[in-house]
Amino acid sequence: MKKSHRVAWSLTLLLIALLATPVFQAHDEWDGIPLIRTRGRGLRFRPPSVPSDSESSRDFRASAHHLNPALRNDLPRSQLLQSLANAVNSNGMISDLNAISTVIPTRYFSSAGMKTATQYVLSRFVGVGLDDAYFDTFSEGGSSLRNVVGIKRGSQYPGRIYIICGHLDSTSNRFETEAPGAEDNGSGSVGVVEAARLLAPLQTQSTIYFICLTAEEVGDWGAEHIAQRADQEKWDLRGVLNMDMIGYDEAGTPQLWVEGFPKDPGSVALMDRLTSAARMYTDLSVYRYPEDGWGSDHVTFHEHGYPAVLAIDYDWDHYTCYHRTCDTVSNIVTSQLRKMTATVTVATAQLAGLQTALGSIAGIADRIDSPKDAGIRIELIGTGYAPVSSSTKGAFSIRNLLPGRYQLQATATGYRTAMKKVTIVAGHTTRITISLTRKSASGSNERSRGSEELPND
Numbered sequence: 412m413k414k415s416h417r418v419a420w421s422l423t424l425l426l427i428a429l430l431a432t433p434v435f436q437a438h439d440e441w442d443g444i445p446l447i448r449t450r451g452r453g454l455r456f457r458p459p460s461v462p463s464d465s466e467s468s469r470d471f472r473a474s475a476h477h478l479n480p481a482l483r484n485d486l487p488r489s490q491l492l493q494s495l496a497n498a499v500n501s502n503g504m505i506s507d508l509n510a511i512s513t514v515i516p517t518r519y520f521s522s523a524g525m526k527t528a529t530q531y532v533l534s535r536f537v538g539v540g541l542d543d544a545y546f547d548t549f550s551e552g553g554s555s556l557r558n559v560v561g562i563k564r565g566s567q568y569p570g571r572i573y574i575i576c577g578h579l580d581s582t583s584n585r586f587e588t589e590a591p592g593a594e595d596n597g598s599g600s601v602g603v604v605e606a607a608r609l610l611a612p613l614q615t616q617s618t619i620y621f622i623c624l625t626a627e628e629v630g631d632w633g634a635e636h637i638a639q640r641a642d643q644e645k646w647d648l649r650g651v652l653n654m655d656m657i658g659y660d661e662a663g664t665p666q667l668w669v670e671g672f673p674k675d676p677g678s679v680a681l682m683d684r685l686t687s688a689a690r691m692y693t694d695l696s697v698y699r700y701p702e703d704g705w706g707s708d709h710v711t712f713h714e715h716g717y718p719a720v721l722a723i724d725y726d727w728d729h730y731t732c733y734h735r736t737c738d739t740v741s742n743i744v745t746s747q748l749r750k751m752t753a754t755v756t757v758a759t760a761q762l763a764g765l766q767t768a769l770g771s772i773a774g775i776a777d778r779i780d781s782p783k784d785a786g787i788r789i790e791l792i793g794t795g796y797a798p799v800s801s802s803t804k805g806a807f808s809i810r811n812l813l814p815g816r817y818q819l820q821a822t823a824t825g826y827r828t829a830m831k832k833v834t835i836v837a838g839h840t841t842r843i844t845i846s847l848t849r850k851s852a853s854g855s856n857e858r859s860r861g862s863e864e865l866p867n868d
């Protein structure tokens with residue numbers, strides 16, 4: 412069914428290309444079902460001759476040859492990067508996504524909602540402790556617009572810049588009043604915020620700009636403004652990693668579509684980095700799009716001569732709520748959102764030279780009113796760290812944790828779930844005790860004793 416859908420789609424595109432004028436108005440064609448899937452770009456559409464639209468090259472196995480030979484700059488597996496990938500927290504991301512998508516009715520580029528959303532992102536950038544955060548303001552199309560820029564300065568090469576970005580604006584068939592844009596592109600936006608949260612407290616050799624871009628849906632205006640600034644201010648901009656639609660996945664197909672510019676060695680290096688990050692640090696399967704990138708902000712940076720790449724869900728063009736009012740948070744697949752974000756964050760951290768020691772937890776989990784403390788399940792919820800079980804005396808440990816904040820949860824059959832906030836410090840073991848009460852017991856749902864941090868030997 413899917414394949415025939417894709418064949419039909421190719422034929423539709425072919426017909427449209429043959430019959431239509433080359434320029435489409437940005438939103439006029441929307442009346443329920445979109446005529447062309449553009450990832451938001453009214454003036455761009457997928458060329459009908461692109462081989463990835465054909466049945467064979469959209470088949471993951473058939474495209475496997477895109478994976479291996481191009482990996483020129485693969486590096487040995489790193490525990491640090493694995494810990495970074497595991498630390499991505501989908502719970503926090505969904506909370507951010509609700510704030511910008513569920514609470515705000517539309518983020519159409521010129522709307523009041525977009526202003527509120529940019530304010531939210533700025534406050535998150537400030538809150539996670541980036542070195543700098545500001546609105547990058549400009550005028551276009553009669554509106555005053557703003558990108559949100561957060562900066563983490565490099566310790567060794569502060570002039571070298573990597574950008575991790577996603578567009579924050581949204582659209583729909585009723586964009587003025589209702590465009591939740593959870594997948595497109597609330598998902599990529601909260602990916603940028605999550606990358607900032609993870610990397611802000613750590614050291615990187617090079618500088619990272621975290622940018623939520625405006626007005627992608629009307630023609631990459633926000634990206635154009637940043638790229639022009641990069642030109643004029645002579646930024647040493649070494650790579651742009653763009654996330655656009657990273658939280659949707661259908662079973663049985665690949666998950667990550669990596670897209671760049673195969674004739675640009677800088678872009679190919681970024682494609683390699685993303686491919687390698689996904690394969691080494693997540694279980695995402697990867698499809699490398701063999702043609703030039705199109706339809707999102709990476710194109711604009713590429714046109715200005717900067718190496719750029721796009722991470723997008725493989726199934727983006729099967730998403731039936733694409734550019735519609737039903738593009739809500741309930742459609743987001745949290746594991747996909749977490750792993751896609753992990754991939755792009757790992758790639759960015761690797762490029763920028765992340766440096767930190769890891770930390771760990773040593774704890775005791777205790778069933779109150781019971782001598783049996785074994786088999787209590789402990790997990791850092793929302794993350795990719797594997798759950799552990801307490802031993803006979805209730806002891807447990809979780810090693811190789813990225814410094815930062817976590818929520819630890821303890822569960823056991825017949826007992827109330829207990830939760831505890833845990834801070835992991837580089838090179839330290841955080842010691843905690845967490846106690847569970849019987850479900851029938853009266854009193855607090857989350858009883859737990861104190862936590863303390865002790866240095867490693």
Ligand SMILES: [Zn+2]
Nearest residue numbers: 450451595596
């Ligand atoms: Zn988009």
